[in-house]
Every structure is written in structure tokens, then in C-alpha cells.
Amino acid sequence: MTSSLLNGMTASMKPALAPALKGFREMVRRTVRHYGSFDPVLGRIGSLEVRLATTAQEIRQAQKLRFKVFYEEMSAVPRGAALLSRRDVDEYDAICDHLLVLDHDTKAGPLQRAKPKVVGTYRLLRQDVAERHQGFYTRGEYDIAPLLRAHSSLRFLELGRSCVLESYRNKRTVELLWHGIWAYVLNYKVDVMIGCASLEGTNPQELALPLSFLHHYAAAPAEWRAEALPERFTRMDVLPKEAIDPKAALHALPPLIKGYLRLGASFGFGAVIDKQFGTTDVLVILPVSAINPRYIDHFGPAANRHAA
DSSP states (O other), rough: OHHHHTTTTTTTHHHHHHHHHHHHHHHHHSSSOOOOTTEEEEEEETTEEEEEEEEEEHHHHHHHHHHHHIIIISSOOOOOHHHSSOOOOGGGGGGSSSEEEEEEOOOOOTOOOOOEEEEEEEEEEHOOOOOOOTOOOOGGGGEOOOHHHTTTOOOOOEEEEEEEOOOSHHHHHHHHHHHHHHHHHHHHHOEEEEEEEEOOOOOOTHHHHHHHHHEEEEEEEGGGOOOEOOOGEOOSSOOOOGGGGHHHHHHHHHHHHHHHHHHHEEEOOOOEETTTTTTTEEEEEEGGSSSOOOHHHHHSTTGGGGGO
């Protein structure tokens, strides 16, 4: 498949796509992932199951879901491999673990066998894996090196590429994703979660209320602070604190960012405009020690209703 894609590309396109395609080849060569004693199936509610992808086909399904949400539903602009394959693909896919929510209650045609459908996904990158390769994806937007050095004894996990199919955007699906993340955090003894979360749109003035709220009310304390790269820095304090209606600001935030806030996350200094994806990104910083205990009880080992 990758060779047929390459043959159909112009010479000018091939160099730009080489890293992503090389990563995809590596991913295909090791289709079955090995988690040791860690069961890749992490939980289930009704027909929905949360699990880690174990085959290249499952990762391709996650990439197709990401393309549907980011490029078809939202305003991301496809380039190169994504444009040709209708999948959201980059070089990080080959080194990340892919968390999936699958719906087993799917219908098929009369001559077809029903297959589980990927309806939600998260991309997970552990620090030890990142350091063996090209580092965290986040470093392309934020200067996180001082943050990592300041907490060199802690294990970091990067969360990214989160999306859920529109018809499944409900409490049950989100809870399953977080149950899966928490099981992963416990298994790998993760201390800190980081990652970029997005607000749709690239005009800071139109996003003044949510950006200013995060800056004034949810900024990371000094020991956890990381700044947007100077060349990509966009001010978040568009409005003064006294001009913010916190209730209205919370309503204006995307559900994912509101979820991070409830868990106890804080946010980096400065936002980053991602023109390709049509978003304004903020840095989420969530030490496990800061997570509200009631959420640990809800998603942790005692949450038997999630048992696989």
C-alpha cells in the first residue's frame, strides 16, 4: 500500500512525506504490539470497549477517525499523505500507543460479518519512548525542556490527537477513554500528563474569553510553567481579569479542556496558532498528584463497573 502511494506522488511531494511514510512502514512491520502482562483490553460499558490498539489495522482505523473529525468536520487542511490516504498520519504514530474506544454493536450487510467500529481515540507517548526517538510532539509548540529538567525524577506521559465520533460524544464514551488513560497511567507509573489541547479557530480576538480565563484562572504555578516557543507565542491575556465572567468562559471552553480543568490541570504560558488544523492550542499540565481524589476513585481500580 505504501509503495503504491509513493508511485502516485510527484517528485516534489515525496521528500516532505518521507518521515510519515517511513514511520508508517515501521508501524506495519510490527503490527502486533507487546504489552507484557498489561492486558490491552482496559474496560467495557455495554457495547463499548476501551483498549490499546494491537494491530496496524486498528491504528489505521484510528487515523481514519482522526481524519473524519479533524479534516472533514473541523477545519484542518490535509497535506501529503493525509490528502492521499484520507487518514491523519504523522511520524509519531509509529512510536505512540493508541487508545481506542470500539463499539461492538455494529450492523453489517447480509454477506458481511459485523466488525467493531472505532469511535474514539487518544494517542499516548511515554517519556522513555519519546527520548529514544524525536522527543515529545509538544516540543514543536512549547519549550518543555526546562519543565522536564525541573522534574527529572518524574515520569511524563504526552496525551494527544484526541477525538470522538460526533454521535458518540457523550459521558459514557469520555468516561471510558479516561478509564483507559488511568489504567495506562497506573501500569506505567506515570507521574505527569502533558499535551496540547485545542480551541477551534485561529483568531485570538474571537477566542478572547476562553483564552483569557485560562490565563487568569488556570495558569500553571511557577514550578510547572512552560512557555510557547517565542516564534509561535500568542498572548492569552486578551482581556483583563476583571472583564471575565467565569461562568460564561467555562461555557465557551471545549468539553475536553473543561474535563482537564475538572481533573485538576493547569495551563502553560501563551497559546500557539496551528494554521494547518485551524486551531489555537494551549498546553495542558496535569500532575497525577493534582488530580481530584473523587476522579481517582471514579476511574481507578475500585471502578468495577468499567471492568472488562
